[in-house]
Amino acid sequence: MTVVAKFGGTSVADYQAMGRCADIVLNNPATRIVVVSASSGVTNLLVELTQANLTDERRLELLKSVAAIQYGILDCLGRPAEVASELDKLLSQMSVLSDALVLNRGKHLMDALLSTGELCSSLLFAAVLRERGARASSFDVRGVMRTDGHFGRAEPQIADIEALVSTELAPLLKDNLIVTQGFIGADEQGQTTTLGRGGSDYSAALLAEALRAEAVEIWTDVPGIFTTDPRLAPGARALEEISFNEAAEMATFGAKVLHPATILPAVRRQIQVFVGSSKEPERGGTWIRHQVEHPPVYRAVALRRGQTLLNLHSLQMLHAQGFLAHIFATLAKHRISVDLITTSEVNVSLTLDKTGSDSTGTGLLSEALLQELAEHCRVSVEDNLALVAIIGNRIATTSGVCRRVFTVLEPFNVRMICQGASPHNLCVLVDEKDAAPVVAALHSNLFETAL
Known part of the structure; x- marks a missing residue:
C-alpha cells in the first residue's frame, strides 16, 4: 500500500509544526511520499516580490522576512552543514530572481521565484524527518511534474507525468521516504511553472495517480470538511465521509479546505482522499470515497x-x-x-x-x-x-x-x-x-x- 501525504503552509509553518507533521508521517509506514507547500506566509511574501515598482528597500525587507522564516527552522535543526548550504543557495537564487524581475517582467521568472518557497520547505522537512531517524530525502518535483508552458496556471501533462514518475521517482520509494514540492512543475524546456494558488493538493493527487497509490492524505489546519464554514454557522459539523461527486461540488463551489482540481486524479483512479488537521490528528477527519452509504439530500x-x-x-x-x-x-x-x-x-x-x-x-x-x-x-x-x-x-x-x-x-x-x-x-x-x-x-x- 502506498499513501501520498500533503501538508499545507500552516502545517509546515515552523519547526514545531513540521515536527507534528513528521510524527504523522512516521506513524503510518504506508506513507512513502510527502508533498509540502511553502511555509505559511512565504508565498505571500514571494508574490509581493513579483510586483512591479517595488523599492529596493521593500525588496530587501521581503527577502529578509522569507529568510527569517526558513532560518528559524534551520536553527532549530541545529544548522546541519549540508542543509544550511542548500538553503543558502535557494535564498541566494531567490534574491537573484527578484533582481532579474526589475528588468524583465517575464512570467517565467515570476514562476521561478514563486517556486523557491516550496523548494525551501521540502529541504527543511526532509531534514526534520531525518532528525527523527527516517531515511528521508528531498526530491525536485520538476523532474516529473511535466506541464505546458502557460506560466502562472500551467496545465499538467498527465501521460508525461506518469511516464516520468515511473522511471524517475517510483524506484526511489523502495528505500527512501521522499519529500517533494506541491504547486510547481516544469515545461518541456525545463522552465519552472506553477499550477496556480492551491495547486499543492493537485500536485499530491497527480503523483498519487501516477504511483497508483491507495490514498491521498491532505493535512491542513481543520479537522476535516464541514457542512459549511464554522465562522459563518456555529452549528457546522465535520463530515465523516463524502462521495467524490459531493467533494467535487464542494471544492468547486468554495470549500477552501480542498483544492477543486484535487478530486480529478482521485476520481480517475478511485483513490481515497483523507482530509484532517495536522494540529489535531487525533480528531480524525473526512474520507472522500467513490461511493458512500445512504447519501443525504443535503x-x-x-x-x-x-x-x-x-x-x-x-x-x-x-x-x-x-x-x-x-x-x-x-x-x-x-x-x-x-x-x-x-x-x-x-x-x-x-x-x-x-x-x-x-x-x-x-x-x-x-x-x-x-x-x-x-x-x-x-x-x-x-x-x-x-x-x-x-x-x-x-x-x-x-x-x-x-x-x-x-x-x-x-x-x-x-x-x-x-x-x-x-x-x-x-x-x-x-x-x-x-x-x-x-x-x-x-x-x-x-x-x-x-x-
Missing part, C-alpha cells in the same frame, strides 16, 4: 466570494443557431472557463471559473476579450457578487427542496439561479453583502432544523 452549503457576472444581450440569438457556439469559442480563445450559465431567448448570463488563478474576475475579462464580444452583442459586467451552493444528492428530483431553499431566500435579492443540470447542487448568486447571512440561514434551515 450535505453542505458552500460559499464562493468575489464572483463576476458577465451578461450578453443580442437579438441575433432569437430563433438563431450558432450564437452560443461563437461566444464560447471566443471565451476559449482567451482561456476563459465558464462556470455557471443561464439563458433566455436573447440573453446569456454566466459566471467565470477562476479556479487556480490569482486574478479577479475583471482581470480575467481583458479589454481585448470584451471588445471582441462587443462586436456581436451588448456586454455588461457585474461585480461584488457571491455564489452560494447547496450541495447534496438527488436535489433535482427530491420534492420540497425548492420550497425549503426559497423560503429562506425570500428576504434576499437573488441575482441568478442554477438548478437541474446536476443532481448534486443548487446554486444562487447573491450580493456580496448578503453572502454570510444567506449561508447562515440556509445552514440553519437545512442542517439544524428538524424536517
Whole structure:
C-alpha cells in the first residue's frame, strides 16, 4: 500500500509544526511520499516580490522576512552543514530572481521565484524527518511534474507525468521516504511553472495517480470538511465521509479546505482522499470515497466570494443557431472557463471559473476579450457578487427542496439561479453583502432544523 501525504503552509509553518507533521508521517509506514507547500506566509511574501515598482528597500525587507522564516527552522535543526548550504543557495537564487524581475517582467521568472518557497520547505522537512531517524530525502518535483508552458496556471501533462514518475521517482520509494514540492512543475524546456494558488493538493493527487497509490492524505489546519464554514454557522459539523461527486461540488463551489482540481486524479483512479488537521490528528477527519452509504439530500452549503457576472444581450440569438457556439469559442480563445450559465431567448448570463488563478474576475475579462464580444452583442459586467451552493444528492428530483431553499431566500435579492443540470447542487448568486447571512440561514434551515 502506498499513501501520498500533503501538508499545507500552516502545517509546515515552523519547526514545531513540521515536527507534528513528521510524527504523522512516521506513524503510518504506508506513507512513502510527502508533498509540502511553502511555509505559511512565504508565498505571500514571494508574490509581493513579483510586483512591479517595488523599492529596493521593500525588496530587501521581503527577502529578509522569507529568510527569517526558513532560518528559524534551520536553527532549530541545529544548522546541519549540508542543509544550511542548500538553503543558502535557494535564498541566494531567490534574491537573484527578484533582481532579474526589475528588468524583465517575464512570467517565467515570476514562476521561478514563486517556486523557491516550496523548494525551501521540502529541504527543511526532509531534514526534520531525518532528525527523527527516517531515511528521508528531498526530491525536485520538476523532474516529473511535466506541464505546458502557460506560466502562472500551467496545465499538467498527465501521460508525461506518469511516464516520468515511473522511471524517475517510483524506484526511489523502495528505500527512501521522499519529500517533494506541491504547486510547481516544469515545461518541456525545463522552465519552472506553477499550477496556480492551491495547486499543492493537485500536485499530491497527480503523483498519487501516477504511483497508483491507495490514498491521498491532505493535512491542513481543520479537522476535516464541514457542512459549511464554522465562522459563518456555529452549528457546522465535520463530515465523516463524502462521495467524490459531493467533494467535487464542494471544492468547486468554495470549500477552501480542498483544492477543486484535487478530486480529478482521485476520481480517475478511485483513490481515497483523507482530509484532517495536522494540529489535531487525533480528531480524525473526512474520507472522500467513490461511493458512500445512504447519501443525504443535503450535505453542505458552500460559499464562493468575489464572483463576476458577465451578461450578453443580442437579438441575433432569437430563433438563431450558432450564437452560443461563437461566444464560447471566443471565451476559449482567451482561456476563459465558464462556470455557471443561464439563458433566455436573447440573453446569456454566466459566471467565470477562476479556479487556480490569482486574478479577479475583471482581470480575467481583458479589454481585448470584451471588445471582441462587443462586436456581436451588448456586454455588461457585474461585480461584488457571491455564489452560494447547496450541495447534496438527488436535489433535482427530491420534492420540497425548492420550497425549503426559497423560503429562506425570500428576504434576499437573488441575482441568478442554477438548478437541474446536476443532481448534486443548487446554486444562487447573491450580493456580496448578503453572502454570510444567506449561508447562515440556509445552514440553519437545512442542517439544524428538524424536517
